[in-house]
Amino acid sequence: MFRGDGYEYWSVRMKTILISRDLWDLVIEGVNEAEKDAGKLNNAQKKDAHAMAIIQQVVHDQLFSRIAAASSAKKTWEILKLEFQGDTQVKAIKLLGLRREFENLAMRESEAVGDYFGWVMALVSQKRAYGEEISDQTVVKKVLRSLTPKFDYVVPSIEVGHDLSKLTPGVFAITRREDE
Incomplete structure (x- = not known):
């Protein structure tokens, strides 16, 4: 559970979990909304929601409000990265x-x-x-x-x-x- 301390270690653990579930590329690159194949787009959106759900599950309630409005795993990750690692x-x-x-x-x-x-x-x-x-x-x-x-x-x-x-x-x- 990420409570705001130890972002460096938490992010490494999360990256490993997301890679193991073949979701990391979506977190980094996001969903290609220009994808013409509806099936591929739908699959990417489902995987994105799965990645976002994993990240949300391991964030303490006090931090959840900061990412609740994010519409993708990429945006969720970027919010946490910017806040806890900085620009x-x-x-x-x-x-x-x-x-x-x-x-x-x-x-x-x-x-x-x-x-x-x-x-x-x-x-x-x-x-x-x-x-x-x-x-x-x-x-x-x-x-x-x-x-x-x-x-x-x-x-x-x-x-x-x-x-x-x-x-x-x-x-x-x-x-x-x-x-x-």
């Missing part, structure tokens, strides 16, 4: 803040690797949700250079033992189990 300028400002937070993030002495890795991946997910292209290698390098000094012996081992251009953040999931 291009708002997205750019949010992304700038996330970039700054990502660059300044460093593991604390008392923090477990798994917890730190979770924070890093949460920021990466948010950046990606706002359209930032961030490679797995960038994430790996960030984590390696920002671990506490107690991991100074591990970092060179990873750098020497693995090709960093092919390494994925999954290597830290292994470290997480060992650390906890």
